[in-house]
Amino acid sequence: MDTKSFSLQNEQKTETYQVCSRCIYDSRTPKIEFDEQGVCNYCKMVDDLKEQYKTGTPEGEAALMKIIEDIKTAGKGKKYDCVIGVSGGTDSSFMVSKALEWGLRPLAVHYDNTWNTAIATENIRKVLGKLNVDLYTHVVDNKESDDIFNSFFKAGVPEIDGPTDIALAEVLYRAASKYKIKYILEGHSYITEGISPLGSFYADGKYIKSVHKKFGKIKMKTFPNMDFKSFMKWILVKRIKKIRPFWYIQYSKEDARAFLEKEFDWQYYGGHHLENRMTAFMHSYYLPTKFNNDQRNNSLSASVRAGLKTQEDALKEYAQPPYIEAELIDYFKKRLGYSDEEFEAVINGPKKSFKDYKTYKRRFEKLRPMFYILAKMSLVPMSFYIKYTSKNEL
Incomplete structure (x- = not known):
């Protein structure tokens, strides 16, 4: 077994542990297993997805082109034939451009949690303006949004930005339903973003x-939560499909970024997940500091698997502190009303997880066979089936 000695961030000691021979996940990673060659189960998940979706091969591209024709057929006679969520980030911006290249007529959808950076807002304006793509936006009341974020911060759980993920999913479905659109395109790429370790993140309505209910003070009125009934309505009654085109084709985030900069004067925001201040706070400071969970290992591992970085270089990069936008922590404290002492008390307080609160997790597990069929039909993402319906995986 290959082991490496590595200085852990936020700790004044050196610990020896096993590192995957193909990426940088190590024995601290939740639910990790290694084979006799030292390859972790997450690398094998990537291999399985590559085989299933024929990613980056002529077969994969042909499969995507067939789906695109299905989208065009379903959208005949309608103003739009697909919905694309936009954040101002690399993947979603490039996804809009590719959709037009494929001859699709997308409606861009944005959920504004009121924590956007100015760069992200401008990126959305530049890309959609030049491409003449319509934008559907749902803006949550800022006090209500802050109250929900504050609730998760006080709850001591990792998923402080989890509400944004659920709200975006709900808004995408609502927009699709309103305009009678049957397809949602997502800009996720497991090749560039990696596989998030099982047990590292969870969210549901x-x-x-x-x-x-336990920590909030303001009634949720404008927040678009998704309960189980709504979820079933979108996938079983409305039968709105979710497609991830980058799972089928060769996709390079670096090439996409260069294209966006050249064609739209699009601006990079410093790193993955940093286009929104709450997301940046969670990934750059909150998770590494409170939970010793630095999720840069997802994309860095993906870069190693793809041969874009050596394992040594990726480990060196991972050993450096995450980039934190200037004044971000002070902005968080001021906006949510925390003194330095109160903020530190929460950061250093008890660590909780979704298991300490009510969720749909057990229901998802019981319905695992149904969700497998729905994933095969693209009515739920395959990643949802893998992570949310597996017993004891979280």
């Missing part, structure tokens, strides 16, 4: 309601 019941979880949000449970945490907010």
